[in-house]
Amino acid sequence: xxxxxxxxxxxxxxxxxxxxxxxxxxxxxxxxxxxxxxxxxxxxxxxxxxxxxxxxxxxxxxxxxxxxxxxxxxxxxxxxxxxxxxxxxxxxxxxxxxxxxxxxxxxxxxxxxxxxxxxxxxxxxxxxxxxxxxxxxxxxxxxxxxxxxxxxxxxxxxxxxxxxxxxxxxxxxxxxxxxxxxxxxxxxxxxxxxxxxxxxxxxxxxxxxxxxxxxxxxxxxxxxxxxxxxxxxxxxxxxxxxxxxxxxxxxxxxxxxxxxxxxxxxxxxxxxxxxxxxxxxxxxxxxxxxxxxxxxxxxxxxxxxxxxxxxxxxxxxxxxxxxxxxxxxxxxxxxxxxxxxxxxxxxxxxxxxxxxxxxxxxxxxxxxxxxxxxxxxxxxxxxxxxxxxxxxxxxxxxxxxxxxxxxxxxxxxxxxxxxxxxxxxxxxxxxxxxxxxxxxxxxxxxxxxxxxxxxxxxxxxxxxxxxxxxxxxxxxxxxxxxxxxxxxxx
Amino acid sequence: xxxxxxxxxxxxxxxxxxxxxxxxxxxxxxxxxxxxxxxxxxxxxxxxxxxxxxxxxxxxxxxxxxxxxxxxxxxxxxxxxxxxxxxxxxxxxxxxxxxxxxxxxxxxxxxxxxxxxxxxxxxxxxxxxxxxxxxxxxxxxxxxxxxxxxxxxxxxxxxxxxxxxxxxxxxxxxxxxxxxxxxxxxxxxxxxxxxxxxxxxxxxxxxxxxxxxxxxxxxxxxxxxxxxxxxxxxxxxxxxxxxxxxxxxxxxxxxxxxxxxxxxxxxxxxxxxxxxxxxxxxxxxxxxxxxxxxxxxxxxxxxxxxxxxxxxxxxxxxxxxxxxxxxxxxxxxxxxxxxxxxxxxxxxxxxxxxxxxxxxxxxxxxxxxxxxxxxxxxxxxxxxxxxxxxxxxxxxxxxxxxxxxxxxxxxxxxxxxxxxxxxxxxxxxxxxxxxxxxxxxxxxxxxxxxxxxxxxxxxxxxxxxxxxxxxxxxxxxxxxxxxxxxxxxx
Numbered sequence: 001x002x003x004x005x006x007x008x009x010x011x012x013x014x015x016x017x018x019x020x021x022x023x024x025x026x027x028x029x030x031x032x033x034x035x036x037x038x039x040x041x042x043x044x045x046x047x048x049x050x051x052x053x054x055x056x057x058x059x060x061x062x063x064x065x066x067x068x069x070x071x072x073x074x075x076x077x078x079x080x081x082x083x084x085x086x087x088x089x090x091x092x093x094x095x096x097x098x099x100x101x102x103x104x105x106x107x108x109x110x111x112x113x114x115x116x117x118x119x120x121x122x123x124x125x126x127x128x129x130x131x132x133x134x135x136x137x138x139x140x141x142x143x144x145x146x147x148x149x150x151x152x153x154x155x156x157x158x159x160x161x162x163x164x165x166x167x168x169x170x171x172x173x174x175x176x177x178x179x180x181x182x183x184x185x186x187x188x189x190x191x192x193x194x195x196x197x198x199x200x201x202x203x204x205x206x207x208x209x210x211x212x213x214x215x216x217x218x219x220x221x222x223x224x225x226x227x228x229x230x231x232x233x234x235x236x237x238x239x240x241x242x243x244x245x246x247x248x249x250x251x252x253x254x255x256x257x258x259x260x261x262x263x264x265x266x267x268x269x270x271x272x273x274x275x276x277x278x279x280x281x282x283x284x285x286x287x288x289x290x291x292x293x294x295x296x297x298x299x300x301x302x303x304x305x306x307x308x309x310x311x312x313x314x315x316x317x318x319x320x321x322x323x324x325x326x327x328x329x330x331x332x333x334x335x336x337x338x339x340x341x342x343x344x345x346x347x348x349x350x351x352x353x354x355x356x357x358x359x360x361x362x363x364x365x366x367x368x369x370x371x372x373x374x375x376x377x378x379x380x381x382x383x384x385x386x387x388x389x390x391x392x393x394x395x396x397x398x399x400x401x402x403x404x405x406x407x408x409x410x411x412x413x414x415x416x417x418x419x420x421x422x423x424x425x426x427x428x429x430x431x432x433x434x435x436x437x438x439x440x441x442x443x444x445x446x447x448x449x450x451x452x453x454x455x456x457x458x459x460x461x462x463x464x465x466x467x468x469x470x471x472x473x474x475x476x477x478x479x480x481x482x483x484x485x486x487x488x489x490x
Numbered sequence: 491x492x493x494x495x496x497x498x499x500x501x502x503x504x505x506x507x508x509x510x511x512x513x514x515x516x517x518x519x520x521x522x523x524x525x526x527x528x529x530x531x532x533x534x535x536x537x538x539x540x541x542x543x544x545x546x547x548x549x550x551x552x553x554x555x556x557x558x559x560x561x562x563x564x565x566x567x568x569x570x571x572x573x574x575x576x577x578x579x580x581x582x583x584x585x586x587x588x589x590x591x592x593x594x595x596x597x598x599x600x601x602x603x604x605x606x607x608x609x610x611x612x613x614x615x616x617x618x619x620x621x622x623x624x625x626x627x628x629x630x631x632x633x634x635x636x637x638x639x640x641x642x643x644x645x646x647x648x649x650x651x652x653x654x655x656x657x658x659x660x661x662x663x664x665x666x667x668x669x670x671x672x673x674x675x676x677x678x679x680x681x682x683x684x685x686x687x688x689x690x691x692x693x694x695x696x697x698x699x700x701x702x703x704x705x706x707x708x709x710x711x712x713x714x715x716x717x718x719x720x721x722x723x724x725x726x727x728x729x730x731x732x733x734x735x736x737x738x739x740x741x742x743x744x745x746x747x748x749x750x751x752x753x754x755x756x757x758x759x760x761x762x763x764x765x766x767x768x769x770x771x772x773x774x775x776x777x778x779x780x781x782x783x784x785x786x787x788x789x790x791x792x793x794x795x796x797x798x799x800x801x802x803x804x805x806x807x808x809x810x811x812x813x814x815x816x817x818x819x820x821x822x823x824x825x826x827x828x829x830x831x832x833x834x835x836x837x838x839x840x841x842x843x844x845x846x847x848x849x850x851x852x853x854x855x856x857x858x859x860x861x862x863x864x865x866x867x868x869x870x871x872x873x874x875x876x877x878x879x880x881x882x883x884x885x886x887x888x889x890x891x892x893x894x895x896x897x898x899x900x901x902x903x904x905x906x907x908x909x910x911x912x913x914x915x916x917x918x919x920x921x922x923x924x925x926x927x928x929x930x931x932x933x934x935x936x937x938x939x940x941x942x943x944x945x946x947x948x949x950x951x952x953x954x955x956x957x958x959x960x961x962x963x964x965x966x967x968x969x970x971x972x973x974x975x976x977x978x979x980x
Contacts, residue, residue, distance in 0.1 A: 074920065091955030094920040099902050109872065110733045111905075111917040175739050175831025175872060180670035243600045249665050334870060335825040341665025356897065364961050366954025371902055379869060380824060382599065382665060405961060407846065407897035412589050412861055415601075427601040430564065430584040463972060464856025465581030471854050471895060471965045471972070479962050482953060 006151050006204035007033035012041070012048045013073075014116035017107075017143030020062065021055035021301035021328065022255055022280050023213030025136030027119050027153045030206060031062040038071035049073040053107070053115070055138020055301065055328055056100065056279075056372060057081065059213035067093060076112075077103045078370040089366045097360060097367065100279070101332035101376040104142040108174055118147035121208070122195065123158035130194035133166045133325065134158050135212055136301030141168055141327050144197045151204040152197075157211055161316035166325045167191045183336045186250050186277040186298040187324060217283045217305035220261035223389040226420040227258055228265030231345065231385065234416065234423050236270060238383075244343075250277035251294075252337070252377045253285070254346040255303055258387050260284035262345055267293050277340050279331055279373045281323065283308035289322050290315075298324040300331040332373045337380040344381035346374040348388050348409075350399045351417050351442075353435035353455060354467055355426045357386050357409040363478050364405030371408050378413050383427075390419035390444035396486040398447040400438055402454045403474035411467075417442050431467040432459065450489065496641050496694035497523035502531070502538045503563075504606035507597075507633030510552065511545035511791035511818065512745055512770050513703030515626030517611050517643045520696060521552040528561035539563040543597070543605070545628020545791065545818055546590065546769075546862060547571065549703035557583060566602075567593045568860040579856045587850060587857065590769070591822035591866040594632040598664055608637035611698070612685065613648035620684035623656045623815065624648050625702055626791030631658055631817050634687045641694040642687075647701055651806035656815045657681045673826045676740045676767040676788040677814060707773045707795035710751035713879040716910035717748055718755030721835065721875065724906065724913050726760060728873075734833075740767035741784075742827070742867045743775070744836040745793055748877050750774035752835055757783050767830050769821055769863045771813065773798035779812050780805075788814040790821040822863045827870040834871035836864040838878050838899075840889045841907050841932075843925035843945060844957055845916045847876050847899035853968050854895030861898050868903050873917075880909035880934035886976040888937040890928055892944045893964035901957075907932050921957040922949065940979065 007030050010016055020026030034050075041048035049071050056078040057063070063081035066072050075084065076096035087093035098106070106112060120140045124132040133140065135158055144150055169191035171179060182190050220228070238244040248271060253259040263284025266274070276285060276297040283305050288294035290311075302325075304312060312319055330336065337344075349368060350358045359374050360367060378384035386409070388399045399419065411431065417424045422441035426434045432455070439451045454470070462468035477487045497520050500506055510516025524540075531538035539561050546568040547553070553571035556562050560582070565574065567588035577583040588596070596602060610630045614622040623630065625648055634640055659681035661669060672680050710718070728734040738761060743749040753774025756764070766775060766787040773795050778784035780801075792815075794802060802809055820826065827834075839858060840848045849864050850857060868874035876899070878889045889909065901921065907914045912931035916924045922945070929941045944960070952958035967977045 088956050089954040091922070091949065091958075094923070095956060096918065096920050097902065102902075106917070110731070113918070175829070176675070176735065178829040178831065179674060180672060180825075180829070182670060184669060185666070241600070245666065334828055335670075338824055339665070339668040339670070341668065361954070361957060363953060364959045364964070365948075365952040365957055367956040375869075375900075375902060379865075405959070406957065408900055408902070410865075410897055410900065412587065412592075412865060412898070427596070428586065428603070430586050432581070433584070458855075459581065462855040463853060464579040464851070466578050466585060466857040467851060467855055467896065468581075469854045469895070472969050474854070474965060475961045482961070 001204045001206055003029035003033045003206050006030050006206045007037055009149050009151060009203045010034055010050060010117050013050065015051045015053065015113060016117045016119055017053045017115050017139060017147055018058065018062065019055065019120040019134065019136065019138055019140050020058035021136035021138040022057055022303035023059050023215060024301045024303060025121050025134035025138070025212065026058040026062050027121050028155060028208045028210035030119055030151060030153060031066060035065045035069055035071060038069045042069065055136055078372050080369040085367060095367060097370040099371060099375050100328050100373040101334060104139050104327065104329040107142055107146055115143065115146040116148055118143035118150045120144060120150065121153045121155050123162045124154060124160070126194065129199060131197055132163045133168065133195055135162065137166060137168065137325050137327050138300060139328060141195055144195055149203045150197055150201045151206065152202060153206045153208045155208045155210060157209045159313050159316055161320055164193045165320045165323055166193050168193070168195055169327060169330050172329065181330065181333060181335050184339065186275040186340065187296040189324065214306050214309065215303050217260065217308065218257050220257060220264060223420040224258045224261035227387050227418050228261040230418050230423040231262050232265045232269040247273045249341045249343050249382050250275045252278040252342045252344045254374065255280050255282065256347055258347055259345065263288055267291055277342055286311055289319065296322050298326060298331065300326055300328040332376040334376060334380045337377055341382035342377055343383050344377035345385045345387060346378065348386045350401055350404050351386060351438065352401050352404040353438050353451060354431045355411045355414045355417065355434045355438065356404050356407045357414050358404040358406045359408040361406035363482055375409060378409050383415050384413055385416040385418060386414060387418045390421050390442060395446060396488065397481060398444060398477065398487050400443040400447065400451060401477050402451065403469060405475060405478045491694040491696055493519035493523045493696050496520050496696045497527055499639050499641055499693045500524055500540060500607050503540065505541045505543065505603060506607045506609055507543045507605050507629065507637055508548065508552065509545065509610040509624065509626065509628055509630050510548035511626035511628040512547055512793035513549050513705060514791045514793060515611050515624035515628070515702065516548040516552050517609050518645060518698045518700035520609055520641060520643060521556060525555045525559055525561060528559045532559065545626055568862050570859040575857060585857060587860040589861060589865050590818050590863040591824060594629050594817065594819040597632055597636055605633065605636040606638055608633035608640045610634060610640065611643045611645050613652045614644060614650065616684065619689060621687055622653045623658065623685055625652065627656060627658065627815050627817050628790060629818060631685055634685055637691070639693045640687055640691045641696065642692060643696045643698045645698045645700060647699045649803050649806055651810055654683050655810045655813055656683050658683070658685055659817060659820050662819065671820065671823060671825050674829065676765040676830065677786040679814065704796050704799065705793050707750065707798065708747050710747060710754060713910040714748045714751035717877050717908050718751040720908050720913040721752050722755045722759040737763045739831045739833050739872050740765045742768040742832045742834045744864065745770050745772065746837055748837055749835065753778055757781055767832055776801055779809065786812050788816060788821065790816055790818040822866040824866060824870045827867055831872035832867055833873050834867035835875045835877060836868065838876045840891055840894050841876060841928065842891050842894040843928050843941060844921045845901045845904045845907065845924045845928065846894050846897045847904050848894040848896045849898040851896035853972055865899060868899050873905050874903055875906040875908060876904060877908045880911050880932060885936060886978065887971060888934060888967065888977050890933040890937065890941060891967050892941065893959060895965060895968045
């Protein structure tokens with residue numbers, strides 16, 4: 001069927017479950033037709049908007065284009081598109097920012113209403129009618145299971161060798177019928193390589209041939225390299241102290257250039273025979289697999305540069321036995337993450353001196369992207385690490401502040417904070433000693449004295465000295481930035 | 491051995507793992523001798539302090555007495571003693587406030603250093619040398635396993651019928667050796683009824699005959715009854731909507747009078763054949779078991795009034811087949827809570843209009859008690875509910891505020907907020923719509939207009955309108971209380 005015709009199965013007000021995770025495996029052509037239908041309706045003076053549920057982020061031609069024509073009522077559970085972000089922060093688009101592990105179960109539990117349509121990219125269909133998943137799995141199993149109508153985009157751009165790489169687990173259930181998820185090693189396969197869909201639910205099959213959104217891979221800058229160095233030193237130190245095995249524990253690494261730098265740092269470090277149990281496979285992780293530093297990687301999606309895609313496609317026979325792609329409810333499942341004891345490494349916007357982390361909001365009010373899987377991993381990790389340069393905006397923002405303007409990971413969930421300045425190990429430390437660690441090891445020298453001054457004055461002046469704060473100035477650094485364009489006081 | 495002699499096995503600087511959870515099963519006599527030794531040392535001009543690790547709260551003769559003589563270096567993971575609290579908030583005692591499910595694993599992982607002594611109350615010793623656990627389990631298995639020296643208090647006050655009630659799971663391990671925890675129903679037993687201890691580690695056995703700290707059970711006040719009514723109505727509504735089975739899902743209920751009122755409300759409601767998978771069994775839960783509303787309760791401790799204790803002791807044959815007591819790493823394990831799909835009901839200090847919850851800090855700086863298990867349950871629950879009267883201190887404090895002064899449960903983890911005013915169902919709502927729910931349904935009428943005014947001005951004035959805040963006044967309600975003694979502006 002043409003994309004044009006397929007898009008007619010999406011009606012105004014529908015809840016639409018779309019494939020897509022970090023720009024991989026999103027539908028490539030039907031969204032554009034949906035955008036056209038929204039624009040036509042708008043031209044006729046009619047409102048046409050849908051709720052868009054995905055795995056995570058998609059691409060400009062989906063999120064961006066649909067948001068630009070005001071075609072989205074509510075977006076969940078994660079997005080990173082600049083046009084969509086602007087609409088959300090203008091108050092024009094409702095956004096539900098969820099733990100990625102919570103999405104599928106909450107849809108099953110009926111908390112978000114009925115799913116009308118699934119719009120899912122697949123890599124192919126077998127002779128038996130099984131669906132070969134694409135370059136991301138995300139929530140596709142749940143969308144197909146729960147939707148009234150299923151629209152499939154079959155993308156011939158995706159390599160044939162994806163077949164067999166996925167592990168789609170059909171053992172989830174609603175309580176009281178849930179059973180243990182029997183993954184005990186990152187490489188374990190507990191499902192099947194295919195998505196199932198009753199043929200009578202499929203209202204459209206649309207052939208496509210279009211690339212995933214590629215993610216530019218920038219060489220690591222000096223800050224990222226220093227952060228990576230601190231992480232590698234820390235892990236080696238933990239091995240020497242007997243607190244980690246020589247092959248470490250399964251790595252989880254957030255998306256972005258710092259994460260890629262950490263992967264590169266690990267490749268240059270003393271470690272071999274590692275594993276990863278993570279959300280996303282970036283270029284850096286392919287390199288680790290190639291070099292033998294990493295034996296296996298489990299994830300729910302790829303997020304590669306053009307070079308990474310070429311590498312993957314050119315060496316699929318090598319990679320397909322070392323990579324498992326799972327639904328995100330399994331890649332991010334607290335049960336599995338806790339059991340495996342993942343080493344969680346995620347970026348952040350800011351942390352405060354007491355170790356609370358803000359992953360989502362700029363100056364307390366504006367969404368950046370979303371929490372994604374960082375909470376799934378941090379809460380259940382063996383060691384929860386958060387990484388950031390110590391400053392942003394050319395030094396106008398200190399990423400270590402007296403009090404964060406929004407909390408996504410509480411003091412109870414943050415073990416280690418790393419900046420280019422150093423590594424603050426907060427494990428076992430009460431609040432004031434955490435603050436001293438962070439000031440001494442993580443803060444930029446330009447802001448260190450002022451943070452120390454705040455801590456000292458709060459310790460002497462606050463009513464309670466467990467977590468001393470001066471509430472009238474706790475957020476004053478953010479207010480100063482909003483007023484003057486810099487957190488610097490001079 | 492006498493308590494006096496046993497206490498000599500505890501040296502200055504030791505890390506001491508003590509039994510005790512909500513005033514049940516804590517050591518009754520050795521702590522007093524430790525206090526005496528600390529006082530004697532102080533009189534000699536010497537410092538004598540230890541780090542005290544427990545299950546949760548203990549009793550005045552342990553926490554309070556030891557804190558009063560400055561005998562505690564660091565306290566973890568939870569406490570509720572007024573003397574200890576005052577020392578912590580005076581900056582004189584270091585306190586580590588942890589998720590209760592994290593404690594045992596982090597001790598095994600070596601993050602808190604070496605455990606020198608275990609001081610554990612038991613109910614008896616079998617002819618085979620097995621230890622019969624007491625009225626709480628807490629972290630006792632871990633303390634006994636990890637400590638160099640074990641001091642046992644054998645409390646003959648504890649009923650003989652406790653034998654067989656416990657389920658001590660010896661299947662935990664450090665990663666990469668962790669296996670699934672095979673509990674699929676609250677009543678499942680996966681361990682043994684006894685604690686094991688190699689005899690050569692036992693340096694002292696001290697006989698005692700002393701009651702647990704009893705917890706006064708007050709009749710539910712009007713606010714608690716109204717909160718309970720809203721919870722029962724909500725659960726019945728969810729059953730009618732097909733989002734909960736008629737026998738609900740395993741209940742988790744925090745400690746306190748609101749929790750007891752909710753239990754009483756459930757007993758008067760339409761439900762039968764329920765189960766509980768929770769931390770603590772209070773009087774209200776015994777009543778549910780007696781009436782048949784509840785079939786079984788799994789917990790890690792009792793927390794009963796004098797009447798509740800008499801009831802338990804008088805009907806032990808009835809109760810012992812309906813109650814399972816587990817180590818707190820299992821009662822609070824994210825894997826099990828998520829699998830069972832608990833209905834989590836916990837108290838709080840305050841929530842903000844966007845659904846962030848503060849469970850631990852008064853006015854941002856002073857610790858109240860600690861996070862306890864609320865995060866273990868809320869994050870992994872089927873529905874995470876937080877309950878509080880809408881005001882405190884005779885109306886001088888609004889428990890719904892523009893921005894909480896400390897975050898323990900983020901917007902991503904809070905589904906339902908209940909006050910005597912009503913119930914705010916936040917599931918599926920983006921931030922501004924959550925705010926409207928909370929203002930309309932949860933806030934006290936005396937504060938409603940002012941919260942609405944803040945939301946309206948923030949929505950028009952904030953730079954970002956996803957979670958609109960006016961940072962210069964977001965914490966002004968708390969500042970006003972600290973300055974004037976009330977959050978009221980008039």
